[in-house]
Amino acid sequence: MLPLLLALSQTLSQTLSLSQALSQALSLSLKLSLSHSNSLSLTQTLSLFSLSSPLHPFLKRHASMRCIAVLSALVAVSSAYLKQMDITDLSAYPSDSTILVTGAAGFIGYHLAASLRELNNVVVGIDSFNDYYDVTLKEARAHKLERLGVVMLNVDICDESMLKTLHARYKFDYIGHLAAQAGVRYSVNHPHQYVHSNVDCFVTMLELLRHTPEVPLVYASSSSVYGKGASIPFTEDECSDRPTNVYGATKRMNELLAHAYNHLYGVKATGLRFFTVFGPFGRPDMAPYIFTDRISRGLPIDVYHTANNEEMRRDFTHVDDIVDGFMRAMKHAAPYDVFNIGRGEPVSVPQFIEMVESALQKKADRHDMPAHDAELMVTFANTSHAMRKLGYAPRVATQDGVDNFVAWYDWYSKKLQTGAGFPGKDTYLPANKMPELLTSTPTEQ
């Protein structure tokens, strides 16, 4: 990249006038600092500017011109920085607060808890460590969270008395609710598990807040609430009463129950409809993980399509964007609302597979399969409601997200191969962590 830029600089400096060259320098440095704003420090960006500037050979000879160029670089870099700060305006997120994250040993809960902790919040993470998929991955996440200073507890969200005890002790300022039985396919044969965790226990969460309705609850809903007849892209005011699977039905039920509790008791509840989330520490039952795992081990992958060979398209969304939307929704604390949190740019599954192939530098052995009737052929988020109300703007390009996920997969599989174990889920039982919790009497708030 840099040699190419240098060659370009030299050519430009020979052909452009001084003013043209200055404006080229400014715009090039702006572009560079913006495109690298996530990964480069100010000094790195400045030195990149001086190397990539079209004036580079000219500046070497003229000291006064160097001053002007440095000044213009500073203007460019500071505006890039201001712009970047604008995007990640930290005041849009909760900080210095006490927050309960349910499902914290899960994929999204882990990322949310880690980010909230980084913002100087006291974070209590609970999870029942169920064995829907390999518990080792949940233990790995819990271990990382504990090292970040999150209080991790092996607690079931259906344990009303424990939830009351925790709320009485910590007096949560926010609750991020991610614990649920996830997965569309699994819900076909295990409907009761979904109704139990996602409906019964959701009511337990709402009951917890009935006496402290001012504490904002942000919970995970899903793009699965949209049925097959939904217009594309999906918008929140779509009727959504025709889900194609039990999982989607339980998520829609959450939104309806949240509405009832808001109406009756003023509970502040915001539902976020996530769209195919992927990223480091991602779920082993989801396509990004399955594709990466099987392609890298030389195993065939199933690729689903309709009877008339229509490709499936998914609005793959990187977990960093999901967490950004989640924290914005927490701080926004709407009395009642529902938002699509997706990327808003669906990618066909074969295209996604090509991205994985490119990250792995390995070709997939694809097996075409007819799609299950429970699955939607396309998911596509209209995110304008979240953009308008929350300032949500997804930033992670799909290929970048895939590269990031594959790098993590590589790290994690090596970790597993070397047998590096993580503390077991029983480590986090309240009896082992906070025996005093079990003896204290919860006080009603």
Ligand SMILES: NC(=O)c1ccc[n+]([C@@H]2O[C@H](COP(=O)([O-])OP(=O)(O)OC[C@H]3O[C@@H](n4cnc5c(N)ncnc54)[C@H](O)[C@@H]3O)[C@@H](O)[C@H]2O)c1
């Ligand atoms: N990952 C996605 O693409 C996606 C898309 C739409 C919605 N969602 C929703 O987002 C939330 C988080 O999803 P995820 O991908 O992180 O899933 P996940 O399965 O990795 O995380 C859920 C966690 O909740 C825990 N849990 C389940 N039942 C529990 C209970 N009764 N008590 C305590 N903990 C319990 C599980 O052990 C798990 O660790 C879920 O509500 C899911 O339905 C996820």
